Amino acid sequence: MAPSFDFHIFICQNQRPEGHERGCCLSKGSDKLLNYMKARLKELGVQDLRVNKAGCMDQCEKGPAMVIYPEGTWYCPKSIEDVEEIIQVHMLGKKKVERLLME
């Protein structure tokens, strides 16, 4: 039987050379956001979800890029506080964080 999660979260960890015209999510701190999300969800005991590193998702200029399935909600969190809000409102509250949605 295929695994099933309430949420499957992908956060881009792509790195490009400094000065690249498209930039990259890693240079904007996406590794810290991913590590925080994993640690915080574990601390809160939230289960039935998976947080995965992703390669480039072609949203580089808007990054750090995050997408949450199954609904396919795209976010661009810039800070630990933004990730905390996504955890509290989206994952625990089952509502979208409108201000952090990727346009």
Ligand code: FES
């Ligand atoms: S580098 Fe993150 S979406 Fe392209």
